[in-house]
Amino acid sequence: MPEAIKVTVTGKLPDNIASKDIILKLIGDLGADGATYKALEFHGDTIENMTVASRMTMSNMAVEAGAKCALFEADEKTAEYCQITLGEAEKSLAADADASYVREITYAAEELVPVLACPSQVDKIRPVSELEGTKADQVFIGSCTNGRLEDLMAAAEILKGKKVAPFVKLIVTPASRKIFKEATENGTIKTLVEAGAIVTHPGCGLCCGRTGGILTDGERVVATNNRNFLGRMGTSKVEIYLASPKTAAAAAVAGKIVNP
Numbered sequence: 001m002p003e004a005i006k007v008t009v010t011g012k013l014p015d016n017i018a019s020k021d022i023i024l025k026l027i028g029d030l031g032a033d034g035a036t037y038k039a040l041e042f043h044g045d046t047i048e049n050m051t052v053a054s055r056m057t058m059s060n061m062a063v064e065a066g067a068k069c070a071l072f073e074a075d076e077k078t079a080e081y082c083q084i085t086l087g088e089a090e091k092s093l094a095a096d097a098d099a100s101y102v103r104e105i106t107y108a109a110e111e112l113v114p115v116l117a118c119p120s121q122v123d124k125i126r127p128v129s130e131l132e133g134t135k136a137d138q139v140f141i142g143s144c145t146n147g148r149l150e151d152l153m154a155a156a157e158i159l160k161g162k163k164v165a166p167f168v169k170l171i172v173t174p175a176s177r178k179i180f181k182e183a184t185e186n187g188t189i190k191t192l193v194e195a196g197a198i199v200t201h202p203g204c205g206l207c208c209g210r211t212g213g214i215l216t217d218g219e220r221v222v223a224t225n226n227r228n229f230l231g232r233m234g235t236s237k238v239e240i241y242l243a244s245p246k247t248a249a250a251a252a253v254a255g256k257i258v259n260p
Contacts (some may be wrong), residue, residue: 002068004039005030006101009046011109016260018154019054020146020224020244022046022107023061024115028125029105036066038102041095046109047072052081053148060145061226064122114260116222117242120230128247131257138221139164139252140233141245142173142200143207146224151245152183156191158249158260164196165255171213172197173205197252206233222251 009022026040040062047055055072062070072078073094079086114128141147141155152174164170172192174180180202183189189199198212206213207225215221215234221241223233228240243251246260 008044018244023058119239134257140223143225145226147175155249159195170252
């Protein structure tokens with residue numbers, strides 16, 4: 001049975017902060033091996049107020065700290081997503097009041113800032129404010145971590161009425177056909193395309209070096225996927241910065257890393 005690390009997040013998230021910023025911050029604090037073969041257990045009203053998609057972004061990246069799994073207490077949102085009834089059995093799947101943990105970490109949502117994972121380690125975390133002005137050649141919004149409908153909508157909110165900076169390529173890859181269809185129907189894809197985005201067919205996309213957008217020596221990409229290892233998006237001399245959809249979209253407009 002894996003030991004557990006309890007992570008509690010309380011308070012209201014600032015508008016420029018996403019669940020991606022929380023999990024990147026946590027990975028930076030734990031280190032890439034800080035949760036090896038352990039379970040990350042998330043608590044707090046910030047987590048309770050999150051959508052299932054936002055929670056998935058965090059659970060998708062738990063492995064980047066070595067975790068065996070990431071656990072969120074089942075609630076009505078979970079039940080609705082899974083199309084089941086939240087009965088007593090499901091409600092009982094919660095941590096006991098006297099549960100023991102190998103480590104406990106607490107964050108105040110209001111104190112969180114936008115962050116980036118710098119090349120080429122997922123735990124090399126720095127605040128966006130320290131990297132502002134760093135030139136970007138390309139931006140990638142997509143992957144299983146941040147290619148969901150709310151992620152595309154968050155990017156579209158930043159891009160609406162604006163244009164992608166000259167000489168910057170913005171690639172958007174919806175995570176699934178269902179998301180692609182929903183984003184098309186609600187106008188999100190139209191907003192992204194009008195801003196200058198290249199929208200690809202759904203799937204993993206550039207995250208694992210597929211489809212268009214492979215980079216070459218000396219080029220830099222701000223991406224929303226979950227890994228920035230050497231050679232993942234082109235040659236070993238490509239610089240990959242990991243960010244939230246809002247931070248990535250802001251970089252696409254500015255042509256450089258900026259605070260969203």
